[in-house]
Amino acid sequence: MITPAVLAIGQNVVLLLAVAVIFDLASTERPISESPARQLLTGLVLGAVAVVMMMTSLQLGPGVFFDARSVVIGVAGLFFGGIATAAAVSVAVLFRISQGGPGALTGVLVILGSGMLGVAWRHLRAAGSAPPGFRELYLFGLCLHLLVLALFLTLPDGIAFEILPQVALPVLALFPVATAALGLLLVRKVRRDTTAKRLEESESRYRSLFEDGSQAMLVIDPEDGRIVDANAPAAAFYGYPRASLKGMKLTTLDTRPAPEVMGSVKAARAGHQKRFELSHRLANGSMRAVEVHGAPITIEGRTLLHSIIHDVSERHEAQAAVQIRDEALRLKGAALEAAANPIVITDTEGTIEWVNPAFTELTGFGFDEAVGQTPGALINSGTHPAEFFGDLWSTIRDGRVWEGEVVNRKKDGSVYRENQTITPVRVADGEITHYVSIKQDLTERIELQARLTQAQKMEAVGQLAGGVAHDFNNLLTVINGTAQLALEVVERDSPGFEALVEIFDAGERAARLTRQLLTFSRRSPNQPEVLDLNRLVEETANMLQRLLPQGVELVLDLAEDSPHLVEDPTRVEQVILNLCLNARDAMPRGGTITIQTEWMPHAPGALRNGGSPGRSNGDARPSKGFSALRVIDTGEGMSPEIQERIFDPFFTTKKEGEGTGLGLATVYEIVRQADGEISVESEVGEGTAFEILLPGSDARLRRPEEDMAATDRSLTGSRILIVEDDSTIRKVTRRILERAGLEVTDVGSGDEALTLLTANGYTPDLVLTDVVMPGMTGPELAQRLRSRGSPIRVLFSSGYTESALEEHGLDPAEYPFLAKPYTVEGLTEKVREVLGS
Numbered sequence: 001m002i003t004p005a006v007l008a009i010g011q012n013v014v015l016l017l018a019v020a021v022i023f024d025l026a027s028t029e030r031p032i033s034e035s036p037a038r039q040l041l042t043g044l045v046l047g048a049v050a051v052v053m054m055m056t057s058l059q060l061g062p063g064v065f066f067d068a069r070s071v072v073i074g075v076a077g078l079f080f081g082g083i084a085t086a087a088a089v090s091v092a093v094l095f096r097i098s099q100g101g102p103g104a105l106t107g108v109l110v111i112l113g114s115g116m117l118g119v120a121w122r123h124l125r126a127a128g129s130a131p132p133g134f135r136e137l138y139l140f141g142l143c144l145h146l147l148v149l150a151l152f153l154t155l156p157d158g159i160a161f162e163i164l165p166q167v168a169l170p171v172l173a174l175f176p177v178a179t180a181a182l183g184l185l186l187v188r189k190v191r192r193d194t195t196a197k198r199l200e201e202s203e204s205r206y207r208s209l210f211e212d213g214s215q216a217m218l219v220i221d222p223e224d225g226r227i228v229d230a231n232a233p234a235a236a237f238y239g240y241p242r243a244s245l246k247g248m249k250l251t252t253l254d255t256r257p258a259p260e261v262m263g264s265v266k267a268a269r270a271g272h273q274k275r276f277e278l279s280h281r282l283a284n285g286s287m288r289a290v291e292v293h294g295a296p297i298t299i300e301g302r303t304l305l306h307s308i309i310h311d312v313s314e315r316h317e318a319q320a321a322v323q324i325r326d327e328a329l330r331l332k333g334a335a336l337e338a339a340a341n342p343i344v345i346t347d348t349e350g351t352i353e354w355v356n357p358a359f360t361e362l363t364g365f366g367f368d369e370a371v372g373q374t375p376g377a378l379i380n381s382g383t384h385p386a387e388f389f390g391d392l393w394s395t396i397r398d399g400r401v402w403e404g405e406v407v408n409r410k411k412d413g414s415v416y417r418e419n420q421t422i423t424p425v426r427v428a429d430g431e432i433t434h435y436v437s438i439k440q441d442l443t444e445r446i447e448l449q450a451r452l453t454q455a456q457k458m459e460a461v462g463q464l465a466g467g468v469a470h471d472f473n474n475l476l477t478v479i480n481g482t483a484q485l486a487l488e489v490v491e492r493d494s495p496g497f498e499a500l501v502e503i504f505d506a507g508e509r510a511a512r513l514t515r516q517l518l519t520f521s522r523r524s525p526n527q528p529e530v531l532d533l534n535r536l537v538e539e540t541a542n543m544l545q546r547l548l549p550q551g552v553e554l555v556l557d558l559a560e561d562s563p564h565l566v567e568d569p570t571r572v573e574q575v576i577l578n579l580c581l582n583a584r585d586a587m588p589r590g591g592t593i594t595i596q597t598e599w600m601p602h603a604p605g606a607l608r609n610g611g612s613p614g615r616s617n618g619d620a621r622p623s624k625g626f627s628a629l630r631v632i633d634t635g636e637g638m639s640p641e642i643q644e645r646i647f648d649p650f651f652t653t654k655k656e657g658e659g660t661g662l663g664l665a666t667v668y669e670i671v672r673q674a675d676g677e678i679s680v681e682s683e684v685g686e687g688t689a690f691e692i693l694l695p696g697s698d699a700r701l702r703r704p705e706e707d708m709a710a711t712d713r714s715l716t717g718s719r720i721l722i723v724e725d726d727s728t729i730r731k732v733t734r735r736i737l738e739r740a741g742l743e744v745t746d747v748g749s750g751d752e753a754l755t756l757l758t759a760n761g762y763t764p765d766l767v768l769t770d771v772v773m774p775g776m777t778g779p780e781l782a783q784r785l786r787s788r789g790s791p792i793r794v795l796f797s798s799g800y801t802e803s804a805l806e807e808h809g810l811d812p813a814e815y816p817f818l819a820k821p822y823t824v825e826g827l828t829e830k831v832r833e834v835l836g837s
Contacts, residue, residue: 036083043084046076047091050111054095060163063101064155070114071179074144077118078132079186089115106154113147131187134180141179145171216309218245219299222269225250225262228304237311239283255279255287268294269305277312289313342418342439345425348397348432350374362418362441364411375408375437381415383407392422396435399424405442417442473799474726476821480507481732484824485739507821530697531569533597533627534562540576541595547581551590554580563599563627566697571670572629578663579631579690586635586688596630599696626676626693633689638682646680667692715828716741718835721762723753723769723781724797729820733768733827740828750776754784757792764792766835768818771798779810795834797822 050069057067069092077085089111096107121140125132132140149168152160210217216234218227230238230245238245238253254261256278267273276292289312297306336343342359346352355370363379370378376389384407395402402422409415418439425434483504490497537558544554565572576595583593638646645651647668667690671678674694682688720742724730730746737744745764747753750773756762767785769778776784782794797818818830 039080039083040087042080043076043087044091046072046080046084046088050088050092051095054092054099054107060166061103061159063099064103064159064163065099065101065107066163066167068175068178069107070110070144070148071141071175071182073111073114074118074140075179075182075186077115077120078122078140078183079118079190081122082119085115085119102156102159106151109151109154110148113151114144117144117147131190132183133187134184137180137183137187138176140183141176142172144179145175148175216311218250218307218309219297220250220265220294220305220307222265222296222303222305225258225265234309237282237288237309238280253280255281265294265305268307269296269303271296280309289316342441344370344375344437344439346375346435346437348434350376350435352378353434359439362410362416362439363408369411379408379410381407381409383415396422396424397432399426399432417446471799473820474729476507476510477799478726478728478732479510480504480821480823481736481827483507485732485735528566528568531565531567531572532562533565533572533629534558536569536572537576537595537597537629540573544577544580548584548593549590552584552587553590553592555592555594557594557596559597559599561599563597564697565627565694567674567694571674572694575667575670575692576629576631578667582663583631583633583635583688586633586637591634591687594630594632596628596632598628598630599625600628600693601625601696625696627696629692629694631690632687634687637684637686637688638680639684643680643682647678715832715835717743718766719743719745719764720766720768720831721753721756721764722746723748723750723767723773723778725749725770725773729770736824736827737831739824740831742831749773750778750781753781757785757790758788766793766795766831768795768797768831771796771800782810782815793834795830 050072053067053069053072054065057065057069060066073085073088073092076088092111093108096111097104099107118140149164149171152164152167154160155163210219210229210231213231214233216237217231218234219229220226221228227245227248227250230242232242235242235245240248250265251258251261256264264273264276268276274293274295276294278290278292279287280290281287291310291312292307293310294305294307296303298304336356339356339358342362343356344352344359345354352370352373352375355365355367359370360366365378392402392404401424402420404420405417406420407415407417418441420437420439422435422437424432425436427433483500487497487500487504490500537556541554541556548554580593580595587593646664649662649665651665668678671692671694676692676694678690678692680688680690715737718741720737722730722733722737722744724733724746725748727748730748734744734746745756745762747756750769753767753769754776757764757767767781769781771778778794778796778798782796785792785794793816795816795818797820799820816830816834818827822830
């Protein structure tokens with residue numbers, strides 16, 4: 001049943017809440033508890049609300065009133081503190097006293113108790129704790145009104161026992177709820193005021209930072225990309241007046257397409273991306289690299305995009321410079337790694353800090369083995385005195401470049417010669433921090449120099465030998481030819497016959513010597529043909545058996561597949577004879593000479609017998625492989641010093657008169673002219689092995705009958721013209737040919753021959769002419785005859801070889817050639833061959 005007390009209490013609660021709502025709505029512009037004056041005013045207002053409550057209160061008896069003043073005063077103490085509560089209590093107490101009545105004291109106590117409980121509750125809460133929630137407010141309201149009900153006991157004459165039963169239940173049921181509701185409204189107000197205050201402070205700080213900051217800043221409307229605001233640094237950076245930047249489209253500054261620009265704006269607004277690296281266009285048209293940091297910001301209720309712009313052009317340029325520098329360093333490092341020359345970097349004390357792979361390849365010491373060592377401890381050969389390295393260190397410590405040749409040691413203990421350049425490395429202030437040593441292995445250069453020296457030596461000797469051999473061959477032609485003619489008319493039992501035989505034999509030996517001399521000058525006759533190397537070795541071995549003493553055994557170790565080559569058989573035979581005779585002389589107490597052959601279908605990567613690299617020649621690598629010829633003896637062997645000179649012309653270790661020093665030199669020259677290779681391996685007391693590699697061939701061997709030409713033609717009645725500037729040779733040649741039945745005419749020059757052949761109408765069957773003559777040479781005579789259409793055959797003869805024809809512009813294949821010195825049979829057969837061709 002709703003009693004008048006319940007209705008009055010309900011009306012007080014509704015009135016109380018209505019006042020609270022009005023108070024909340026009317027106070028949104030300014031936060032509560034802002035200042036003491038504001039608190040005092042708030043207290044007076046709350047006191048007025050309490051007065052209104054008391055003016056509309058329920059009268060429970062004469063001078064006894066019941067209303068919601070306790071709620072107002074208690075909440076004032078809880079939320080507004082001492083000043084506001086004191087003001088509210090003062091106003092309420094004065095009004096209640098003015099009302100009078102027996103309940104005045106109780107009413108005043110209720111007002112004071114409510115205010116004191118509220119202030120006490122406020123102070124008992126933890127400092128800085130969150131605003132109270134519904135439970136705490138309800139509990140506060142319950143305690144407050146239990147206190148109020150307890151104070152009712154102060155009413156006089158037992159009035160309390162009449163009133164409490166009427167109001168206790170409604171009070172405890174409604175007033176705590178009203179207290180909580182009013183408290184929640186005030187909590188909302190407190191929170192809103194706090195948020196508003198913080199927002200105001202935040203906007204104030206933002207405005208200060210925006211206006212006074214040193215960085216360029218823009219405020220952008222994310223809806224359309226327009227610039228809402230720009231600070232002074234932004235205007236200075238972009239070169240636009242600040243007023244012009246406001247309202248400008250962001251796409252005017254951003255160089256990207258508009259859709260991409262707006263996509264970035266939306267990403268920043270949504271918080272998906274906060275940092276951008278872009279290119280912005282300034283007012284003067286130039287481009288600058290910028291780093292933009294964008295984040296959403298609320299200003300005056302609008303969500304905008306705040307952007308901070310950093311000019312990073314210099315940073316990008318610096319990064320580009322660093323990248324270029326790093327790339328340059330990378331390239332330098334790669335270049336040092338890939339350099340063909342060994343490179344060593346040391347500190348100022350000489351400790352190795354870095355070596356490249358070429359150093360490892362040259363010395364055999366790996367990177368880990370070298371780093372931390374000094375070159376002196378690692379590769380010093382002990383060849384140079386201390387003064388040598390003292391000068392080196394003095395030079396580089398003075399900051400100068402040192403360059404010189406050094407003999408160093410490899411990991412395997414072998415020594416090598418290198419050219420070394422050491423350069424000091426300085427930093428910016430000029431201090432020396434490192435030394436860089438660039439090395440060049442001189443092994444190949446020394447080898448090439450040795451080859452060049454050998455070639456120059458051979459060339460010089462060849463030129464000398466060629467000239468000597470030419471003149472000597474002319475003399476031998478007279479000596480040998482005269483001796484042969486004399487032998488034919490002297491009786492065998494005559495005392496002079498043996499003397500003539502000795503003269504002829506000496507002439508033949510001299511002829512062989514001149515052929516060796518011509519080999520050096522590359523003017524010896526060369527008539528290459530396809531050879532079976534095994535057959536040639538076997539034929540030469542038959543001759544060798546007569547030249548070897550009893551204590552020397554000859555062993556043939558021939559390949560099953562006989563090697564073929566294209567070469568002059570006389571030259572190859574001479575190589576075999578010279579090597580075997582040289583081996584014979586190296587075995588005075590006997591021994592074994594082994595001749596080996598081998599067919600090598602592929603070019604060898606290195607010489608089979610090792611040998612001294614400076615003593616091999618030729619770089620030919622024919623597609624048909626190599627024919628290998630080895631001559632191995634068990635003789636005394638040779639020291640390294642002798643091996644270095646064995647191919648030098650006229651070098652010999654034999655006693656005077658026992659050797660010419662041309663045997664191995666001839667072998668060397670023949671092999672070189674054949675584009676082959678020769679190597680030697682020898683140790684003192686261990687014998688010697690020579691290996692020769694000659695370009696092979698797969699051409700078919702010719703049958704002997706294919707090379708046999710019919711030379712049975714009689715020379716009787718044939719006419720021959722001899723053209724020779726040496727009168728003694730003319731006489732001997734004339735006697736030989738007349739003896740063979742030829743009609744012979746001789747002249748001393750090419751001019752005389754041309755006059756005889758043209759002016760006098762003389763037409764011989766054959767012209768035998770020397771190649772080199774004063775005035776008109778033999779080749780010039782032949783060309784004159786050819787130009788006149790003369791059918792006369794021409795046979796050339798010379799103390800040089802047929803290569804002399806090439807030197808005078810003639811093809812040796814078109815003209816027959818007879819080398820001096822020639823024998824009676826050799827001259828006669830050659831003339832018969834030419835006349836019968």
